[in-house]
Amino acid sequence: MPALPAPTQEQAAHFDYLEGLRGYNYTVHVKGILDAYERETATGRPEPATMDEAGAIIAPSHLYRFAAATQHQAQKMGWAAARRSLEGHTNRLAEVLERMPVEPRGRLVLDPALELPGYYTERDSEGLDDIHLVPGGYWGDPLVGPVYERGGALYRMAWRTGYTGSPPGALVAFAEGAPPGDCRRILDLGCSFGGLTMALRQAYPEATEVVGIDISGAALRWAHLTAEERGLAIAFEQRDATATGYPDGSFDLIAGFLLLHELRAETLDAVMAEAYRLLRPGGHIRFLDMPPYAELPPERAFLQSFDCEGNGEAFWNEFLSRDFKAVLRDSGFVNVGDGPLDYDEPSYWGTAALLRTGEFRLENRWVNAADKPAV
Amino acid sequence: MSSPPDPSAEVAADPPTRGYHAFEDPVHDRLLGVILALGAEVWNLRERLGLLESALARQGVDVSALIEELALDPERAASMTADRDAFLARFLRAISAD
Numbered sequence: 001m002p003a004l005p006a007p008t009q010e011q012a013a014h015f016d017y018l019e020g021l022r023g024y025n026y027t028v029h030v031k032g033i034l035d036a037y038e039r040e041t042a043t044g045r046p047e048p049a050t051m052d053e054a055g056a057i058i059a060p061s062h063l064y065r066f067a068a069a070t071q072h073q074a075q076k077m078g079w080a081a082a083r084r085s086l087e088g089h090t091n092r093l094a095e096v097l098e099r100m101p102v103e104p105r106g107r108l109v110l111d112p113a114l115e116l117p118g119y120y121t122e123r124d125s126e127g128l129d130d131i132h133l134v135p136g137g138y139w140g141d142p143l144v145g146p147v148y149e150r151g152g153a154l155y156r157m158a159w160r161t162g163y164t165g166s167p168p169g170a171l172v173a174f175a176e177g178a179p180p181g182d183c184r185r186i187l188d189l190g191c192s193f194g195g196l197t198m199a200l201r202q203a204y205p206e207a208t209e210v211v212g213i214d215i216s217g218a219a220l221r222w223a224h225l226t227a228e229e230r231g232l233a234i235a236f237e238q239r240d241a242t243a244t245g246y247p248d249g250s251f252d253l254i255a256g257f258l259l260l261h262e263l264r265a266e267t268l269d270a271v272m273a274e275a276y277r278l279l280r281p282g283g284h285i286r287f288l289d290m291p292p293y294a295e296l297p298p299e300r301a302f303l304q305s306f307d308c309e310g311n312g313e314a315f316w317n318e319f320l321s322r323d324f325k326a327v328l329r330d331s332g333f334v335n336v337g338d339g340p341l342d343y344d345e346p347s348y349w350g351t352a353a354l355l356r357t358g359e360f361r362l363e364n365r366w367v368n369a370a371d372k373p374a375v
Numbered sequence: 376m377s378s379p380p381d382p383s384a385e386v387a388a389d390p391p392t393r394g395y396h397a398f399e400d401p402v403h404d405r406l407l408g409v410i411l412a413l414g415a416e417v418w419n420l421r422e423r424l425g426l427l428e429s430a431l432a433r434q435g436v437d438v439s440a441l442i443e444e445l446a447l448d449p450e451r452a453a454s455m456t457a458d459r460d461a462f463l464a465r466f467l468r469a470i471s472a473d
Binding site for chain 1: 393394395396397398403404407408411412414415418419422423426
C-alpha cells in the first residue's frame with residue numbers, strides 16, 4: 001500500500017486507546033453478556049429458541065447497552081481519528097492517488113459517468129447511517145482509501161499493521177477453495193480495496209486475467225496502487241455488478257467478499273442474475289460473508305444483529321434472515337452449498353462487531369458456493 | 376451445511392434508522408461518548424508524561440525522583456489542595472448547578 005503519514009505520538013496513543021477499548025469491550029463486556037445469558041437460561045425454564053427470545057433476555061441488561069453503545073462510539077471515534085491523522089497531508093496523499101504507476105502490471109479503469117445507486121449515495125436522505133459509519137460512505141471522500149487503511153485496521157485491532165498491510169490468510173484460503181479446474185479468467189464482485197482480488201491473484205498465478213469491480217472509484221484507486229506496489233497484475237474497473245457490460249461467459253470463476261450483506265434484496269437478485277450471465281458454463285461462483293442467523297445459536301444471532309442498527313449495515317438483517325442458497329438456485333446455479341470457512345485464524349479479524357469474544361469460532365466466516373450448469 | 380432458515384428470524388428484518396442509540400435516552404449514549412473521549416485524552420496525557428520522564432531520564436535528569444520529592448513537600452501540597460478544589464468545582468459544575 002502507499003505509505004501513510006506516520007502518526008504523531010498523540011495520534012498513536014489515541015489509536016492504541018481505541019484498540020484497547022474495543023478489546024476490553026469484547027473480552028469483558030460481551031463475554032459478561034454471554035456468561036449472564038448462560039446463567040439466566042440454566043435455571044430450568046425453556047431455553048430461548050429464537051434470536052428474538054434471546055434478545056428479550058439480553059437487550060434490557062445494562063451490560064448489553066454499555067457494550068453496544070461503546071462499540072458504536074468506538075467505531076465513530078476510530079474513523080474520526082483516522083481522518084484526523086491525515087490532516088496536513090491531504091495534498092500529498094491526493095498527489096499519490098493521482099500519480100499512476102509508470103509501468104503498471106495491471107490497470108485502473110474509472111468511469112466518472114457511472115450512475116451510483118441511491119441506496120449507496122443517499123443514505124442520509126433515506127434515514128440510514130453511512131456504511132460502517134464511515135463519514136461520507138465509500139464514495140464521497142477521495143481519501144477513503146487512506147482513511148480505510150487506517151480506520152479499517154483499527155476495526156481489525158491491528159492499526160500498526162494497516163488494513164491491507166498483511167494479506168489475511170482467511171482470504172487466501174477462501175480463494176484457494178474453488179474446485180480444481182480451468183480458472184484463467186477471474187472476477188471479484190464489489191472488490192472495494194482489493195483484499196480478495198489480491199488473494200485471488202496470489203492463489204491463481206496462472207490466471208490470464210484477474211479483475212476487481214466496484215462502484216467506488218476512490219476505493220478502486222487505492223486498490224490499484226496497493227496491488228501495483230505488491231507487483232500484482234490486476235485490472236480494477238469501475239462497474240456496477242448488476243450490469244457490468246462484460247460479454248456473456250466472460251469468466252471461469254466469480255467471487256465476492258463481504259458484498260452480499262451490503263445489498264438490498266432486489267439488488268442482490270440482480271447481481272446474481274448478472275453473475276450467472278457472466279460465468280461460462282461449468283464455471284464456479286463463491287462468496288465469503290457472514291453466517292445466516294439460522295446457523296447461529298439464538299444469543300449469538302442476536303449479538304450479530306447489532307451491526308444492522310449499530311454499524312450502519314442497513315441490509316444486514318434482511319440478508320442474514322434470507323435463504324441465500326434459494327437465491328442461488330432461483331438464479332439457475334447448481335451444486336449449491338454453504339458452510340463455515342475452515343481456516344484457523346484469531347476471531348478478532350473481520351468478525352461481526354459484537355461477536356468478538358476472543359475465541360476462534362468457525363461461524364465467524366461463511367462460504368456460499370455454486371456452479372453454473374455445464375450445458 | 377446449512378439447515379432451513381429460522382422463520383422467526385424474519386422478525387428481525389426491520390430496516391434500521393439513522394442515529395443509533397443503545398440507551399432509551401440518546402443523551403446517555405452521548406454522555407458515554409464524552410467519557411470515552413475523555414478517557415482517550417487521559418490516556419494520551421499519561422503516555423506523554425511517561426515519555427517525558429523517559430526523555431528527561433535519557434538526558435540524565437531523574438525527574439521521577441524529583442516528582443516524588445515535590446509531592447511530599449507540605450507547602451506545595453497546600454497549594455495543590457486549593458488547585459484540586461478549584462478543578463473539582465469547574466468539573467462538577469454541571470451537576471451541582473441548579
